[in-house]
Amino acid sequence: MSGIKIIPVGGRSVYVEICKDISLECNRKVHALYYKLRELSGVEEVVPAYSSLLLIYDPLTIGYKDLRDKIEDLAAQEGVVELKPRKFKIPVVYGGEYGPDMKLVIEKTGLSEDEVIKIHTSKVYTCYMLGFTPGFVYLGDVDDRIAVPRLPTPRVKIPPGSVGIAGKQTGWYGVESPGGWVLIGRTPVVTFDPNRDPPSFIRPGDKVEFYRISEDEYREIREKSMKGEYEVKPE
């Protein structure tokens, strides 16, 4: 892997940029490196994002210069670690009160609600990363026909499970938070639970496919999921 940028910042972290833009190919490299770097001694935490990752280390155990050599070595061994992504099917109720921006998407795209839903559910997405808030799942890439940009003014409060679109990205909120994504639906599944370890069953690199459910199904799954009696198993 040539051309990666390795920048030490703040005395105990290293920023590794694999490439500049968002692409599945680049993201796959990030995840491969992420799983390898986690195993290094002296590395406290590795955080993957779209095209870069951040490594937090203990300078009492390892110095930056050694770390940089190791990062370069591991980055060069591309393909040695084979990622085994799992695939999850996530139920979503679309439109209405659950997807308050569905009207906006219809307006902007000229498609019908059924067409928007069909396009959104017809793709297997890749989880690029989780963050900025706990359990927020970033997926890509969205079909160009429904790639609607973020809202000009973010909402103050968005309920957990809300499924949105932001340009080429789709995904959902793990916890209640502010945010500017265009909301088209909501999943009843509790995907982020602070009392579970790990708190989210989706990991970076996993595959996600959405399927449409009715409001009744939403309520039924919601009730079970809140009680911890509903599990989404990987296929």
Place this chain on the structure above:
Amino acid sequence: MMEVILPGLFSTIQDEGRKGYRTYGVPSSGALDPLSFRAANVLVGNKLNEACIEIIGGMFRFKALEDIVIAVTGGEAPVRVKGKVEKGWRPIFVEKGSIVDIMAPLRGFIIYLAVAGGISSDFVMGSYSTYTKAKFGGLKGEKVKKGDVLNLKAKVNAKEVWERVKDFEFPDNKRPSLPSPKDETSVRVTLGTHVDLFPESSIKTFFSEPYEITPESDRMGYRLKGTPITYPGGGRVTSFPLIEGFIQVPHDGQPIVLLADAQTVGGYPVIASVIPPDIPLVAHSRPGSRLRFTEVNRDEAEEEARKWLENLNSIAKL
């Protein structure tokens, strides 16, 4: 164990924070001043990482519902027990029924209140720390409120603890340095992840102008105002991971120093990163006070981080 009468501006249960969950979007949270936090526990004979109350800006009053041993560390805040002035950075025996006042700090801004036996609170992903934005940890993810009754985690005999710890005093030379509220505070940084995006003139501005802390600051980050730091482009880069100490520059050019509760990824370029010993120094600077950034090279930053961790580790051996 205690009933809260005045909760202060923003008081939460904190420990050393949660490690290893950033991949799931969960920041570390934890004490903004780890050294003072640890010292408070040591002074009352607790384990190093026992849950304490972090009081931002002071003005905390409580009534002891039983005999307890406490210690107050961090900023220099006058402490009164039943009206009598007590010293910080020392254990204090508080009799049942006493009212304890932790006033606004004269220097520094963050205060730790440790109680022998620890404070009972929610343990989530390996930490008691409260993360109010996502409502978990500590007191059901909430800040401390008026009327809250806090309980001890473990039953302790306060008189026995007192006999054991009463002569403890925390050495002056190990305490964190605190900013003076009147002067500008010099904060050491390395260049950041996206320094390439900033023109030379903007970097010069960042290092030569003072930046004032605004009241919109919280545990996620301290928002600064001063001469805008401009850069070309729309103000966003591909979202990348963030940690405390990073200084983001949104498109308005007003920098934000990220702290323990910061979002785990973000899309504003980072011009610089505060080195570990100076992150608490920023946290202890109150709204209205001014920071001035000075650059250290990367080797120096790592060496300072090492020294800081060594000092922190040495606190176990008080």
